[in-house]
Every structure is written in C-alpha cells, then in structure tokens.
Amino acid sequence: MSGHSSYTPSNGFSRWLDNRLPIVRLAHDSFVSYPTPRNLNYFWTFGGILSLMLVAQIVTGIVLVMHYTPESTMAFGSVEHIMRDVNYGWLLRYLHANGASMFFVAVYLHMFRGLYYGSYKAPREVLWILGVIIFLLMMATGFMGYVLPWGQMSFWGAKVITSLFSAIPIVGDSVTTWLWGGYSVDNPTLNRFFSLHFLLPFMIAGVVILHVWALHVVGQNNPSGVEVTDVNKDTVAFTPYATTKDGFAMLCFLIFYSWFVFYVPNFLGHADNYIPANALVTPAHIVPEWYYLPFYAILRAVPSKLGGVIAMFSAIALLAFLPWLDTSKVRSATFRPVYRAFFWILVIVCLGLGYLGSQPPTDGTTFVARIFTSYYFMHFLVILPLLGLFETPLKLPTSIADAILAKTGSAAAMGHAAVAEPNTKG
Ligand code: HEM
Known part of the structure; x- marks a missing residue:
C-alpha cells in the first residue's frame, strides 16, 4: 500500500530539500495522495480526533506545569491558584481534565470500531498491538495525572491502586514500597507520579508514530472488510476527501468537548477531589475515573x-x-x-x-x-x-x-x- 511516490518538487528549494531530507515527500505521500478506501464511515475519523486530543493534552499540560507545584503540602493549593489567579487558568485546567475524558471517549469508540470491523486481523496485527500498548500507556498516564491535584480521591485512588501490587506473592510488599518511594503514599510518590505523567504522553506520541506508520504499510481496513483490489475504483485520495471529513468530525467533537468544559466542567470528576488529601480520613466510597x-x-x-x-x-x-x-x-x-x-x-x-x-x-x-x-x-x-x-x-x-x-x-x-x-x- 506504500506504493510509489507521486510527489514532484515544484521549485528549486523543494528540489534541494527533497534530495537531502524528503520530509515534504513523506507528508505528501502519507496525507495528500495516500489512497483511502472510498467507503470509510465516520468511525474512521476517531484516529484523527485522537491525534488532535493528544496534542491538546500536551499543550494544555505544558502550560499547567508552569503554574503547578509537585510537592505534597503545596500541590492542592497550586491547583486552586491556577483556578483562581492564573489568567484563564480555570480554562486550561478544565480543558486538560475534561480532555482526558474526551480522549478516552474517542479511544473506546476507536477500539470498538476495530472490534466491529475486524481491523485487528491480518495484516493489521502489529498496528492493533501498538494500539493496545498506547491504551495501556493512556491508562497509566490518566491514573498518575489524577493524583497530581492531591485531593482526597487523588490520594485514596493512588493508595488503593498501588496497594494492589502488594498482592504479588513474596515480592509484593517490596514492590509497593518501591512504587511509593517510602512506606506510604506521600511526597516522594507525588514527585515520581508527576515526573512520569509528564514523560508518558511523549512516549504515547512515539508509539502513535509507529501506529500510523504500520497503518500506512498495510493500508486502512474499511466497513466491508475486503481489501483494495483496484486502486482506481476502490480508493480516493486522502486529500481532500479524508481530510475534509476528518476536519468536520473534529469540529463536531470539539463542540461536544466544549460543552463539558463550559457547561458541566466537574460532571465527570468527583466532588471529594476538592477536599485536600488527608491520610487519616478515608472517603465513604472510593471510585476511579469513569474510564477505569x-x-x-x-x-x-x-x-x-x-x-x-x-x-x-x-x-x-x-x-x-x-x-x-x-x-x-x-x-x-x-x-x-x-x-x-x-x-x-x-x-x-x-x-x-x-x-x-x-x-x-x-x-x-x-x-x-x-x-x-x-x-x-x-x-x-x-x-x-x-x-x-x-x-x-x-x-x-x-x-x-x-x-x-x-x-x-x-x-x-x-x-x-x-x-x-x-x-x-x-
Ligand atoms: C493516542 C491514541 C491513538 C491514536 C492517536 C491513534 C491514531 C490512529 C489513526 C490516525 C488511525 C487511522 C484513522 C482511523 O482509522 O481512525 C488509526 C487506525 C487504527 N487504530 Fe489507532 N490510534 C490510537 C489508539 C488506538 C488504540 C488504543 C487501538 C486499539 C487497541 C487502535 C487501533 C487501531 C486500528 C486497528 C486501526 C486501523 C483501523 C482500520 O484501518 O480499520 N488505535 N489509529
């Protein structure tokens, strides 16, 4: 499906660059002339939506980090500072927190699309497995991010989930102590979760590049599940057909996302996380985020x-x-x-x-x-x-x-x- 390149550099500079680093050729062959099955439905737009959400999470996260303090006596207060004092801090935080939920809405639709249309079958096994790795990394990232505001649910959620490792025979307790960085969930735990929560999205971005590479090697599946037999009859060029459709779907998804951010920003969260973490008071009912x-x-x-x-x-x-x-x-x-x-x-x-x-x-x-x-x-x-x-x-x-x-x-x-x-x- 990778086929031959249809890119022709149009001026002296692009010819010069193309002979040294054919990056424009790569982008053109992958996102302009790339043959796309002509019968894709809107369930094929969630990969693009996920890419958009990954960028949105990284951008809002980077700015949040400029104002957040990863220290157990200051973390909760620094989040309140973001919400009240930082210009548009409330917007950044709500975009990031609801963005995580939207990311999971999109990934679940993307995965169930794969299950329905058999997109995991040969020759797309590696593409699928890379997806499962992304999913695991997303789960870890979301979990560690939720700990950072250091509210009651952050603290107790971290405690319940990390304590699970103590169930491993023989080494369980040592593993839990190692994860915590001490003998309970405390400042060292917050520090390492912060570090990993910062790192993992970039690892996800790396695996997404492999995922899309694998996709471009084997080609997209489609609602009929039969492979492309005649490129001229069965496919259309990625641009403008898929780009326009993806763009429209992204816009609709952004409206849905904005509705949560602007009208019900705490609907998907938990009220207890507005109470500072307290190791001596267990919440009546500890629940993780909806996507877990x-x-x-x-x-x-x-x-x-x-x-x-x-x-x-x-x-x-x-x-x-x-x-x-x-x-x-x-x-x-x-x-x-x-x-x-x-x-x-x-x-x-x-x-x-x-x-x-x-x-x-x-x-x-x-x-x-x-x-x-x-x-x-x-x-x-x-x-x-x-x-x-x-x-x-x-x-x-x-x-x-x-x-x-x-x-x-x-x-x-x-x-x-x-x-x-x-x-x-x-
Ligand atoms: C950050 C998360 C992810 C991003 C950015 C992403 C990106 C993409 C993109 C751009 C496509 C092509 C467009 C489309 O088919 O929608 C795609 C296809 C695909 N993805 Fe993902 N993906 C992600 C997560 C996952 C996960 C978690 C799985 C499964 C466990 C998965 C499995 C697949 C499969 C099987 C295809 C091929 C679908 C087909 O051609 O029918 N992806 N992905």
Whole structure:
C-alpha cells in the first residue's frame, strides 16, 4: 500500500530539500495522495480526533506545569491558584481534565470500531498491538495525572491502586514500597507520579508514530472488510476527501468537548477531589475515573486480591492476542450476523461493568459483576475462537466498489459514479 511516490518538487528549494531530507515527500505521500478506501464511515475519523486530543493534552499540560507545584503540602493549593489567579487558568485546567475524558471517549469508540470491523486481523496485527500498548500507556498516564491535584480521591485512588501490587506473592510488599518511594503514599510518590505523567504522553506520541506508520504499510481496513483490489475504483485520495471529513468530525467533537468544559466542567470528576488529601480520613466510597470503571468492576468481582489483579490486567493484555483468538476469515461484522449479535452483547456487558464499578459493592452487584466478568473473558477466549469455525458468513462483495454498489442498489449508477469521479491521486 506504500506504493510509489507521486510527489514532484515544484521549485528549486523543494528540489534541494527533497534530495537531502524528503520530509515534504513523506507528508505528501502519507496525507495528500495516500489512497483511502472510498467507503470509510465516520468511525474512521476517531484516529484523527485522537491525534488532535493528544496534542491538546500536551499543550494544555505544558502550560499547567508552569503554574503547578509537585510537592505534597503545596500541590492542592497550586491547583486552586491556577483556578483562581492564573489568567484563564480555570480554562486550561478544565480543558486538560475534561480532555482526558474526551480522549478516552474517542479511544473506546476507536477500539470498538476495530472490534466491529475486524481491523485487528491480518495484516493489521502489529498496528492493533501498538494500539493496545498506547491504551495501556493512556491508562497509566490518566491514573498518575489524577493524583497530581492531591485531593482526597487523588490520594485514596493512588493508595488503593498501588496497594494492589502488594498482592504479588513474596515480592509484593517490596514492590509497593518501591512504587511509593517510602512506606506510604506521600511526597516522594507525588514527585515520581508527576515526573512520569509528564514523560508518558511523549512516549504515547512515539508509539502513535509507529501506529500510523504500520497503518500506512498495510493500508486502512474499511466497513466491508475486503481489501483494495483496484486502486482506481476502490480508493480516493486522502486529500481532500479524508481530510475534509476528518476536519468536520473534529469540529463536531470539539463542540461536544466544549460543552463539558463550559457547561458541566466537574460532571465527570468527583466532588471529594476538592477536599485536600488527608491520610487519616478515608472517603465513604472510593471510585476511579469513569474510564477505569469496567476494569475496576472486574478487579472487585474476583474474590481473591491477587486473582482480581490478574483478572484486571488480563482483561487488557488479552486484547493483544485478539488477532489470533478470532479464527474467522471474514473481517467485518456486516457479513457475520452471529458475531454481530455477540459484539453487541459485549458492548452491553462492558457498559454494565462500568455501571457496576461505580456502585458500592453489595451481594447483588458483586454477583452480576461476576457473571459479566466471566462473559467478558468467554467472549474472547471461547466464543471468538469457536465462532470462526462454525459461523456461516454472508456472501462477501468482490471489491470495495462492489460493496458500495450493493448498498446503493444501482449497479449502473455506480458504474457511472466510478467513471465520473475518478481517483484524484497522482
Ligand atoms: C493516542 C491514541 C491513538 C491514536 C492517536 C491513534 C491514531 C490512529 C489513526 C490516525 C488511525 C487511522 C484513522 C482511523 O482509522 O481512525 C488509526 C487506525 C487504527 N487504530 Fe489507532 N490510534 C490510537 C489508539 C488506538 C488504540 C488504543 C487501538 C486499539 C487497541 C487502535 C487501533 C487501531 C486500528 C486497528 C486501526 C486501523 C483501523 C482500520 O484501518 O480499520 N488505535 N489509529
């Protein structure tokens, strides 16, 4: 899919640069003439939205750091100082805090898009695994960022999650002491979390470059799940088609994001985090941020502490093996009616786990969380491997152009469209 380059330097300077560092050629071949399947729907805009959100988080974060103090007696006060005294400090902080939530909204849609259309299947396994690594790094970054305001939920959230490591046999306690930098969550813990929270987004940016590189080597999947057979009929140039669509989607997403920032900036947070951290007062109900809730429910569903920790990490690690767990040759759920039904059950189970993770544990919620946790693992470890062997998929279109024909139902009209709107790539 990388193909030959269609870039022609237009003047002396660009020719000079192109012979020394063909960076404009790289950008042109990747984001202008790059052949894009012509049937992509709006679920393919979330990769661009995620890139935008990563930049937004880094930019707002860098300015926040100019006013924040990573020291346990001053951190809470410095955040209040940002909110009250720094010019537009409230805006920066709300953009950053809500930005984290928006990042996760986009990443979950991006991942479930991949699950629905089978984008993790060969030849996109490495692209997918790089995505799972990004997801893990995002989880770590969000967790450490939430600790920085040093409110009650920051402190107790850090305490609960870091204490999980003490469940590791033999070395557990030493590992926890090492993570804390002492014998409790305290200033050294805040310092190291601050350092890592600063570093990790740049590591994410590095892995995103590999992710997009892998994408450009194998090419994009598409809603039909069949590969490009004829570049002229099946694809359009990335610019202007995908760029315009991505731009429009980004604008809509920014409106959604702004609504949270300007109208309900604390809706996704927790009121207890406006109380300074106090090691002697435990909040009545410790809950993580919404985007961790399904995993938190899995953690609590398992009776043993070590078992819960293993289940929680396995729930994510499992995703890396998905390309081999799903044995079906067909990618898109559009042509897999049985898989499609199981996909929607999985969506409901994940939402259900999220709800259960937000509730104080009772016998009833724990019982349902156990059923949902079992289902989550069964989906990947039992249902997907077997379904590929027993499911009869619908007839696949012979090409992407054919898939569009089937949708519009007019072969003649489409034949015309393909001629009337040729691929504009060079
Ligand atoms: C910072 C986070 C991420 C960024 C910036 C990012 C960026 C992108 C971009 C720009 C694309 C191409 C456009 C699109 O398909 O939407 C893409 C595709 C893809 N991403 Fe991501 N991604 C991120 C996280 C993830 C995660 C967490 C996963 C999965 C665990 C993932 C899996 C994929 C897959 C499988 C594709 C190919 C989709 C296809 O062609 O059908 N990505 N990503």
